[in-house]
Amino acid sequence: MASAYRYFTTPIYYANGSPHAGHVYATILASILKTHYLQRGMEVQFLTGLDEHGEAVQDKAKELGIEPQKLVDDMSILWKNEFTRFGINNDIFIRTTDKNHVQNVKDILNYCHKKGDIYFGEHEGYYCIKCEGFLTSNERDENNHCLIHKRPTELRKEKNYFFRTSKYREQLKEFIAQGKITQQERYINELLAMLNSLEGDLSISRPKSRLNWGVELPFDSEHVAYVWFDALPNYVTGIGGLEVARSSQYWKNAHHILGKDILKFHGIFWPAMCLSLDIPLPKLLITGWLLKDSHKMSKSLGNIVSVDQILHYGKDMFVNYVFRATNPGDDIDISWKSYFERYNSDLANGIGNLLSRTLAMIEKYFSKEIPKFSSEYLLQEQKDIEEACKNAVFNVTRAFDDFKIADAINEIWNLVSLADKHIASQKPWDIAKNSDAESLAKLANILATSVGVLRVVGYLSYSFFPQKMNELLTSIGEDTTQMNQSFLKAQEFFAIHFGYVFEEIPKLFARVDIAAELEIVEPKKKLETKKIENKSEEKPSKKLDKEVKKQMDSEVKNPNSPITIQDFSKVEMRVGTVLSAEFVEGSDKLLKLIVSLGELGERQIFSGIREWVKPEEIVNYKVIIVCNLAPRKMRFGVSEGMMLSSETVDGKVSPILLPEYLKEGSVLS
DSSP states (O other), X not given: OOOXXXXXXXXXXETTSOOOHHHHHHHHHHHHHHHHHHHTTOEEEEEEEEEOOSHHHHHHHHHHTSOHHHHHHHHHHHHHHHHHHTTOOOSEEEETTSHHHHHHHHHHHXXXXXXXXXXXXXXXXXXXXXXXXXXXXXXBOTTOBBTXXXXXXXXXXXXXXXXXXXXXXXXXXXXXXXXXXXXXXXXHHHHHHHHHTOOSOEEOEEETTTOOSSOEETTEEEEEEOHHHHHXXXXXXXXXXXXXXXXXXXXXXXXXXXXXXXXXXXXXXHHHHHHHHTOOOOEEEEEOOEEETTEEOOTTTTOOOOHHHHHHHOHHHHHXXXXXXXXXXXXXXXXXXXXXXXXIIIIIIIIIHHHHHHHHHHHHHHTTBOOOOOGGGOOHHHHHHHHHHHHHHHXXXXXXXTTOHHHHHHHHHHHHHHHHHHHHHHOHHXXXXXXXXXXXXXXXXXXXXXXXXXXXXXXXXXXXXXXXXXXXXXXXXXXXXXXGGOGGGGGOTTOOOTTOBOSOOOOOOOOOOHHHHHHHHOHHHHHHHHHHHHHHOOOOOSSOOHHHHHHHHHHHHOTTSOOOHHHHHTSOEEEEEXXXXXXXXXXXSOEEEXXXXXXXXXXXXXESOTTTOOXXXXXXXXXXXXXXXXXXXXXXXXXXXXXXXXXXXTSOEEEOEEOTXXXXXXXXX
């Protein structure tokens, strides 16, 4: 039986700088995990905080001309404020300068020392101040530069205290191979490789003559604890100290979230310390790096995604992008174009559009009152959707337990797609033309099914988007005052609050004008693109070949004249999905369409079909788009293509609708 306790920790972050996107990613992940397990009725603790001792902090304070304590006090306020801006729901914010932590580190040092696992010796090696550690030959390049921080190391020779990591080498190999430290296969192999190449034991102290900003060793007042031997025990401090950890249910279910660049310390040295301390080994959840345009973010490269930028576009946009991109462990490559496109597709045109169009139809056909399911007229398609929702609850639960977060969110968004397809296939606007009891019951079932999906999606995705899903659930009559045990509600598909009369339709996620935003965030890239285009432009010949001109004149005079296959091949027609449609104010002919062309992105198209087609009758349908027409500037905006339509047998005009199985963005030929 699974334990009802969970303890999630982030790394404690160095107090010599402000938060960046990688810190935000790891901390939001812990926040999502905490919320999810609270929804399942478990007891959860979540720790984050600051690593405030060490050489890097001491040097930064010296550079600023202030005392180290002043620096870390100021940084603590800054980090807490930033996490508040992101709505982080941690229970513990630990600081390694806290008195209870200093005492815990001394207790741990004494325990290991008395056990004979700490000894005094001499060590010479290449030291990276950014890593706060000596590097092995595999961690340096041919110039002895750190492979992670791309900076020179220092050759140091010191007499320090050492922790007997080598004593636990064979035990660690066994535990790593068995998946008892991490279950992420790629990192199991990395840890085994690190362990095999490990050189000597871990140096765990620094002489006060070089570093005095740290925890003094309880058995030698001339040395302070090495920053990692001070930092790693913070996880134990967080739940009450060494003695508590030996019996704590939280510690038995501890999961450390960490970036792959600190894997060696958490995957080798910390488990070895836990073995020495006779406490259970925690599990590791390792994350990859956040990349920008395929490169690791770096100030020197100018490819930083800042915390302010993330917040400017909203935490939800960031969460949906990074946690849908891949499961924790792989690198995540951020490009602004795909960042905005994913938001529009999943949030604005996905769950946001499903809620607004569902409630708009309920407002129109049922006077804002949530309709009741009619079991007599339930379609097989609606029963299949209910089954899909049940399966989604199970799959999301399993995905979270396996820490496959992308699998969970993809499962949730699949339900939104199912609901959209159900509306498109059942065409409630056609059924609403009839007023008999059977038609009303069928119409109620269509919209109640959509509400049922919204309800399930709201509860399943609450841990990702708590504020917005609270708005969604409230709008359909759900009680969101007790969300800590709300996950089971997602299993009750038919338990919608029929009869509830909503007041207004919330606008969850506003669409982003991708082109406009790209001009803001990537002005340099646009300038470079223009330069390339200008260089490659060829000036048209002033003299037109007489034979070609003659042929063109002939075709103008005779529009029915045959064309060549080369002429036809110039027209690029692709399969597009209508994401949204709306009337154009000031025009009695135009509909404004947003059409997705798959990897080609989205297009805005103005189509003169308003007289015959209502917006809701075309959304989510696949259509034919001529996508290589030159953009047309109109009074209402720019039209970036043409949707093909045809006359119907009754003299109306209809878009040419394509089968659902055709691939979005594929070429018609």
